[in-house]
Amino acid sequence: MLETLPKGKAGEAALPATAPRMTPAGAGPRALAPEHVHQNLDRSLRASVARLTGGISTHAFLDAWTDWTFHMARSPGRQLELLERAQQNLLKLMAHGGGPASDPGSDPGPGADADVAAEIAAPFTPKAYDHRFDDPGWQRPPFWLWQQSFLAVQDWWDHATDQLRGLQPKDADRARFMARQALDTVSPSNFPALNPEIIGTTLASGGRNLADGAVHFAEDMLKTLAQVHDPAPPGYEVGKDLACTPGTVVFRNALFELIQYAPQTGAVRAEPVLIVPAWIMKYYILDLSPQNSMVRHLVGQGFTVFMISWCNPTPAQAELSLEDYRASGVMAALDRVGALMPGRRVHAVGYCLGGTMLAITAATMARDGDDRLASITLLAAQVDFAEAGELLLFVDESQVAFLEDMMWDRGYLDRPQMARTFSAIRSEDLIWSRAVRRYFLGQEDLPTDMGVWVADTTRMPAQMHSEYLRGLLLQNRLTAGRFAVEGRVIALKDISAPLFVVATETDHIAPWRSVYKTQLFTDCDLTFVLTSGGHNSGIVNKPGDPRSRYLWSHRPPGALYVGPDDWVATATSAQGSWWPAWADWLAGRSSAALTAPPPVAAEAAFLGAAPGTYVFQT
Known part of the structure; x- marks a missing residue:
């Protein structure tokens, strides 16, 4: 049952052939009941689907959207509240449409820090961990308006997927998570023609950044398909530079x-x-x-x-x-x-x-x-x-059964599933910001000791x-x-x-x-x-x-x-x-x-x- 090492070497020990189990910690009585052999067909099918979806159960998220939609449909008061929220956000954008300098109340005077002026003027601000709009170019028109429009929509969806009477709290959280993931795909920071940092870098380099980014994208795609990892960069070798305490x-x-x-x-x-x-x-x-x-x-x-x-x-x-x-x-x-x-x-x-x-x-x-x-x-x-x-967003009966079928097929949960789960929780920074830097700005990932460790998955x-x-x-x-x-x-x-x-x-x-x-x-x-x-x-x-x-x-x-x-x-x-x-x-x-x-x-x-x-x- 368990893989053991060759016996007879000093200091080595094999695992016991039968170890006592944490009996109530695992599967319940239904999961332990013998399954009909035909159920292997179902598990094989679900395992195949899991490989295509990265281990995410589509049923779990469709169920969350259905729960949110039905409860929202029978809540006209909440719908009016959301309509008012949309109107308020639109009025804020119109009042600040020209950018920070268009708001006379936002001018702190000559010599004041420009970032302070922008912070005063901005009706919407990114979350603390969202660094997609850190470049100063986002404080100039028309980029400022595109940034604020995106954040206004994000604010509305955060409010729309807030707790609703009768709605399962986990379904509300999942709906918010999915809305955020969908919005992140259309952020203006992802598009070269709308991102001032990409435009400036492209003009300065004569387009070299886009060529380098295309090479990076092709390299990453091939590595993903082949499931291979780069060796540690010079200066970050395990046993020599890292994990090197005697x-x-x-x-x-x-x-x-x-x-x-x-x-x-x-x-x-x-x-x-x-x-x-x-x-x-x-x-x-x-x-x-x-x-x-x-x-x-x-x-x-x-x-x-x-x-x-x-x-x-x-x-x-x-x-x-x-x-x-x-x-x-x-x-x-x-x-x-x-x-x-x-x-x-x-x-x-x-x-x-x-x-x-x-x-x-x-x-x-x-x-x-x-x-x-x-x-x-x-x-x-x-x-x-x-x-x-947010790890709990990935855990319910449907999701766990889905992962179990995928692991049943392989014998383990593979490394990409774990990495994608943790990255999705902070996709703004861990997925999209990195993609912009690597594929549009043409920047290499700077090696760090912790970055090498993160890539060394199990x-x-x-x-x-x-x-x-x-x-x-x-x-x-x-x-x-x-x-x-x-x-x-x-x-x-x-x-x-x-x-x-x-x-x-x-x-x-x-x-x-x-x-x-x-x-x-x-x-x-x-x-x-x-x-x-x-x-x-x-x-x-x-x-x-x-x-x-x-x-x-x-x-x-x-x-x-x-x-x-x-x-x-x-x-x-x-x-x-x-x-x-x-x-x-x-x-x-x-x-x-x-x-x-x-x-x-x-x-x-x-x-x-x-x-x-x-x-x-x-």
């Missing part, structure tokens, strides 16, 4: 490699740190370039750090489950750390989906009386998915991803008291180890209010941090960045719950990176006495140096 692979099974990083101080903290990254992407987001590597920062502070490097699953590993990732992943790593550093409690750290799995593991350990965790740190990790943001095993979508995202079983491990329900409130929870302000994958709900379902000592940045940039938050800031608070065990809005009003504000504060927090929950660095296991010589081999799997 260390050794000290354990390997079919699911992960365990890296032990070399000490950088003469004495170290007695308690080691075990990091559980998400398996949606490669682990080295936490060990990027030397100047912004969280791993390097921790070892520099005197911590012994272990890192899980997950495998990139193949079709032969389709039956890997959430329970495999817990028992043969996190628990196996914890056991190995304990064998290398016996008698030491462990500071466990989980990022994104790895944090969710760590919370599940910690609750299971608490239930079973296992007290090996000295502390738990959750980075941009959700335990409750009721407010999981696959999701069919069984695991189905259980994740159904048990966590769709049914929210973990905080509903219906998530069982080895046949017994677990509860997050059983966790007694101190928690350090980090959320990021502009996270569109794990919205900070969703992450904040960790405080609602736990009773232990908890420190909560809300840092500037997004899902990745807020976590990779190196010290010394003057733009960094964060809010934080400490909740003692048994304290009353405080809602997120009240928390923001009362939390302590701090400038800079949260990394030093976290290192101090870990040190405060470690033994006072320092010890000599632990030796690397002798059998590690058979397994190789960091970053290991799994990080190079494609």
Whole structure:
């Protein structure tokens, strides 16, 4: 059932042939019932359609439009309200039709900043993450009018797809999402004749930008069709420039490699740190370039750090489950750390989906009386998915079944589906702005360490991803008291180890209010941090960045719950990176006495140096 490595090598272990399952987390009784063989024809057909639609169920979105349309048709008051909104937007455009300078009240006087004048005059402004209209040329007529007309229509559709009495909230959100996606295709920024930046660049270069853009488009199209990836650009090689903190692979099974990083101080903290990254992407987001590597920062502070490097699953590993990732992943790593550093409690750290799995593991350990965790740190990790943001737009019974059929056909969720989902949530910046830069302005994508990591995508095993979508995202079983491990329900409130929870302000994958709900379902000592940045940039938050800031608070065990809005009003504000504060927090929950660095296991010589081999799997 599970792909295993050759036996007999030191430090290696195969996954158990039959691992206990998180029974209520996966499919329900109907899905487990035997299917008639003819249903394979249906699944094959749906899998074929899924490949054409990028894994998106058209039925789910048609259902949302139907729900919105029927409720709107029987709401004449709302229709009148929308008519008034359209009239108001039109009058605003007419009053400011000539551009910022046409509004006498917008002139702040000689020498004033032009951007300030434009901001005063503009009746409609792009969203904070929308950079399509950043070029100063958009503040001149007629481009200003085209920009404002587009934003006026966008404003009307945002209002039209707002909550409507009787309309399912998810259908309203889906209708808004689809309207936004449709509008983005006709944004004036996408058309060379309407975009002042493209016009100016074309005139200045004699059209060279369009020729270069056509070459870029052809290259990208061929890569998409062939499903090939460019090698890392010079200066961004994994193992040399990225993921380059010195260390050794000290354990390997079919699911992960365990890296032990070399000490950088003469004495170290007695308690080691075990990091559980998400398996949606490669682990080295936490060990990027030397100047912004969280791993390097921790070892520099005197911590012994272990890192899980997950495998990139193949079709032969389709039956890997959430329970495999817990028992043969996190628990196996914890056991190995304990064998290398016996008698030491462990500071466990989980990022994104790895944090969710760590919370599940910690609750299971608490239930079973296992007290090996000295502390738990959750980075941009959700335990409750009721407010999981726009990712929930892609999760309902129809959509999950559609994805399951596609994974049933292949054995995994392929990389393009994950990438397209995350890009669609912020399509203004991640799709359209990039397309304009690359195909019309002829600009090459500037390489960055995080950009190389983003492109280094992985696959999701069919069984695991189905259980994740159904048990966590769709049914929210973990905080509903219906998530069982080895046949017994677990509860997050059983966790007694101190928690350090980090959320990021502009996270569109794990919205900070969703992450904040960790405080609602736990009773232990908890420190909560809300840092500037997004899902990745807020976590990779190196010290010394003057733009960094964060809010934080400490909740003692048994304290009353405080809602997120009240928390923001009362939390302590701090400038800079949260990394030093976290290192101090870990040190405060470690033994006072320092010890000599632990030796690397002798059998590690058979397994190789960091970053290991799994990080190079494609």
